[in-house]
Amino acid sequence: MRLHRNLCYAVIDGLHSIFNDKNYADKVVQQLLKRDKRWGSRDRGFIADTVYSIVRYKRLYAEIAEVKEPFDRDNLWRLFAVWATLKGIKLPDWKYFQSTPTRKIKGRFDELSKTRKYRESIPDWMDELGLKELSEPVWTKELAAQNQKADVVLRTNTLKITKSDLQKQLESEDIPTHSIDGYKDALVLNEKANVFKTEAFKNGWFEVQDASSQLVAEYLKVQPGMKVVDACAGAGGKTLHIASLMQNKGQIVAMDIYESKLKKLKVRARRNGVHNIELKVIDSTKPIKKLHNKADRLLIDAPCSGLGVLKRNPDSKWKLETKFIEDIKQTQAQILNDYSKMVKPGGIMVYATCSVLPSENQEQISNFLKSDSGKDFKFVKDKKILASESGFDGFYMAQLQKSTNA
Structure with missing residues (x-):
C-alpha cells in the first residue's frame, strides 16, 4: 500500500x-x-x-x-x-x-x-472490572471480539418489502448481502458500502440495526392492536421494529428525555411508513404517571455502559469512567422502579442493555424483583449475548410478566 x-x-x-x-x-x-x-x-x-x-x-x-x-x-x-x-x-x-x-x-x-x-x-480499571464480573476466559475472549470490525447489518422493514426482495434490490445496486440463521429480518453486507445513498434506503425498505439489537423487539412478543410503550426510545431503531411487528396496528408510545432524539424518530418513521407512534418527551413525572397500568407491553432499553458495543464505539473506552458506570447503575434501578408501573396487569416488560456486565443486567433484575415495585412481577426468561459467541454486539434482555391480580 x-x-x-x-x-x-x-x-x-x-x-x-x-x-x-x-x-x-x-x-x-x-x-x-x-x-x-x-x-x-x-x-x-x-x-x-x-x-x-x-x-x-x-x-x-x-x-x-x-x-x-x-x-x-x-x-x-x-x-x-x-x-x-x-x-x-x-x-x-x-x-x-x-x-x-x-x-x-x-x-x-x-x-x-x-x-x-x-x-x-483498555484502561486498567476496565480490565479489573471485567475480570471481577466475568471469568478470565470469558473476559479475554470478549475483549478480543470487541476489537474486531463490526459488521454492517440491516433490518428489513417488513411493512414495505420482504427480505428476499430487499436482497434482490440491494444486489441490483451492487450491494451484495447474506442472511444469518436465527435473525429473520436481518441482512449482513458482504463488504462495507454506503447504504444510505441507495434507493432502497430512500424508500424506507430497511434500517441499519445490529443483529443482537434486532432480537429485543421480538422478545416483547407484541401483537397487532396492543398498546406498547418504548420508554427509552432514543432515535427509535427498536420502536420502528416494534411497529413492523405490530403491522402498524395498535399504538406505540415512544418516550425519551431527549426531544432531539424523538425528532429523529419522527423523520425515520415517516420514511418507514409507520403511523402508529405517539412521541412523548419525559420532562417530568407526569408522562409516566398518565400511563400507569396502561401498557400491554413495555420496553426499557436502559442507558448503560455500552461495554457490549465497543467494536462499534471504540472511543468509548477512553471516555468511560468508573463513576459513570456506578451512576448509570443507579439510573437503571430508578428507571425500573418508576417505569415498570406503566405495565398493566398481565402485561409483559422487557429490560435490555448493550452491556455484558452482570451488575447492569441480571443483578438489576434480581434486585428489582426483590423490591416493592417488582413484587407483582415474575421472571419469565432472559438472554445473554456475548460478541465472542454471536459475532455481533453484546446484549442482555430479560422478560418479566406482571401478575393479573396486581
Missing part, C-alpha cells in the same frame, strides 16, 4: 479531534469523509479504517511509541507510524517518519501483546 499525504493528514486531524478535543469518533469520521469530493470509496475507506484502528488500539500504540496524552501532532504521527509499521506498510520519506525505529516497534509489540490490557488496549 502507498500512503497518500492528503489522506494521512485527514487521519491525523481526525485523531487530534477525537483524542484532544474529545469529539465522538463517528461524528469526526463523518466530517472527514466530506472533506474532498474527489475521494473515492477506497480513499474514504482508508481514512475511516485507519482512524478507527488507531482509536481502538490507542493505549497499545502509545505504549509502543512511548508517547503520552495530550498528544501533539508529532506524537500523533508517531502513533500513525506504529500503525503503519505493524500493518507492514512501507513508510514514505516524509519528515514525520524520520528515524522511525521499525524493528523496535515490532519488538515492543511482541512484548506488550503478552499482557491483555495492552494487547486489547
Whole structure:
C-alpha cells in the first residue's frame, strides 16, 4: 500500500479531534469523509479504517511509541507510524517518519501483546472490572471480539418489502448481502458500502440495526392492536421494529428525555411508513404517571455502559469512567422502579442493555424483583449475548410478566 499525504493528514486531524478535543469518533469520521469530493470509496475507506484502528488500539500504540496524552501532532504521527509499521506498510520519506525505529516497534509489540490490557488496549480499571464480573476466559475472549470490525447489518422493514426482495434490490445496486440463521429480518453486507445513498434506503425498505439489537423487539412478543410503550426510545431503531411487528396496528408510545432524539424518530418513521407512534418527551413525572397500568407491553432499553458495543464505539473506552458506570447503575434501578408501573396487569416488560456486565443486567433484575415495585412481577426468561459467541454486539434482555391480580 502507498500512503497518500492528503489522506494521512485527514487521519491525523481526525485523531487530534477525537483524542484532544474529545469529539465522538463517528461524528469526526463523518466530517472527514466530506472533506474532498474527489475521494473515492477506497480513499474514504482508508481514512475511516485507519482512524478507527488507531482509536481502538490507542493505549497499545502509545505504549509502543512511548508517547503520552495530550498528544501533539508529532506524537500523533508517531502513533500513525506504529500503525503503519505493524500493518507492514512501507513508510514514505516524509519528515514525520524520520528515524522511525521499525524493528523496535515490532519488538515492543511482541512484548506488550503478552499482557491483555495492552494487547486489547483498555484502561486498567476496565480490565479489573471485567475480570471481577466475568471469568478470565470469558473476559479475554470478549475483549478480543470487541476489537474486531463490526459488521454492517440491516433490518428489513417488513411493512414495505420482504427480505428476499430487499436482497434482490440491494444486489441490483451492487450491494451484495447474506442472511444469518436465527435473525429473520436481518441482512449482513458482504463488504462495507454506503447504504444510505441507495434507493432502497430512500424508500424506507430497511434500517441499519445490529443483529443482537434486532432480537429485543421480538422478545416483547407484541401483537397487532396492543398498546406498547418504548420508554427509552432514543432515535427509535427498536420502536420502528416494534411497529413492523405490530403491522402498524395498535399504538406505540415512544418516550425519551431527549426531544432531539424523538425528532429523529419522527423523520425515520415517516420514511418507514409507520403511523402508529405517539412521541412523548419525559420532562417530568407526569408522562409516566398518565400511563400507569396502561401498557400491554413495555420496553426499557436502559442507558448503560455500552461495554457490549465497543467494536462499534471504540472511543468509548477512553471516555468511560468508573463513576459513570456506578451512576448509570443507579439510573437503571430508578428507571425500573418508576417505569415498570406503566405495565398493566398481565402485561409483559422487557429490560435490555448493550452491556455484558452482570451488575447492569441480571443483578438489576434480581434486585428489582426483590423490591416493592417488582413484587407483582415474575421472571419469565432472559438472554445473554456475548460478541465472542454471536459475532455481533453484546446484549442482555430479560422478560418479566406482571401478575393479573396486581
